[in-house]
Amino acid sequence: MRVVIAEDHSLLREGLVLLLTSAGHEVVAVASTGPEVLPALLEHRPDVAVIDVRMPPHFRDEGLRAALEARTKSSGLPVLVLSQYVEETYAAELLGGGASGVGYLLKERVGRVDDFLKALERVANGGTALDPEVVNELLTRRRGSPLDALTPRELEVLKLMAEGLDNTTIAGTLLITERSVSKHIGNVLLKLGLPPGDSGHRRVLAVLAYLNNR
Template sequence: MRVVIGEDSVLLREGLVRLLAAGGFEVVAAAGDAEEFLKAVGEHRPDVVVVDVRMPPSFTDEGLRAALVLRRQHPEIAVLVLSQYVEERYATELLSGPPSKVGYLLKDRIADVGDFLDALRRVAGGGTALDPEVVSQLLVRRRSDPLDRLTPRERDVLALMAEGRSNSAIAAALFVSESAVGKHVNSIFTKLDLPPAETDHRRVLAVLRFLQA
């Protein structure tokens, strides 16, 4: 079974290479950043990948976003996310797709090497492997709708954003100042857990949350 590893820690990456090789897997590539990882997957087309959530350059969620790219572009490749963190925003998207060939395990909660290898084989074989803590956090997040945090005025602003209106158009519609609208918009981003990011358009993401709800 052919594997590509995405892990920025040199010690952990080399440890995984040796562990998987000893477990009967063929590690065809091991990458230290998300871009290199995706290139390796495209070149080798492995059966399964093991990828960390936080990778260079920003060490936030590059690995998990790379996993989402793989799920969309190469659904035949199984994906096992191995991380110290539950990145709720993208984990929800990762696990909301087809319930097969996907796993999310927490590094600090893996107590047995054999169990880890069994989980990887299960994911590669078309099954799933989810740490109970991951499931618990995502269920709590789902029960607590972030939109419930918004004030009535912020909901009005978000509804107008969903119609494609600019801040000035929203201000005119609600008979408030444009600066007030800007403050409402920033508050919406904060309450919906949408931090600034070069690769994401927060206004679009906020609207998507509204439409999904």
């Protein structure tokens, strides 16, 4: 994959370059300040971009703004946004509108190399990758009917669905069969009043839309 990296912290930036090149990807550009991000994205049109939310000069949401603008101008450019903390508003804005090819992870997840690379690939292929901490925040804030109707196992499955994981990965994580996962997902969608027919990415978006609009 061709990747653009936007990160102001030099150590993390160089670490990402080394990590991605070692995994066989091509880093076509790096940006260390907010104003550099959009031009780099529009010039190189990467397969996916890894972007810090807060960048110089003001350390507010320069990276996120550049990512959103690039996605508008570059036909839904896949973007994986990194943040130091759980910033639910930013996650909701990035994932709003039925977006595909988006991810929002805490920077600490980069240290879990295999998980990070899988999340990056999922985003590049049009999927979603939402940090477990963000999912927990959304679920905690929205607790109440009909979420209270979910069993503990169904709630576990819902969390993993919202992170963007497929049935096989959910089954392996929970040590249950894929058939059981499908059954739990069906129950979750039924109890939340979501369309039962869609699978994969659109199913994740349905869950995220539910969580963001309760």
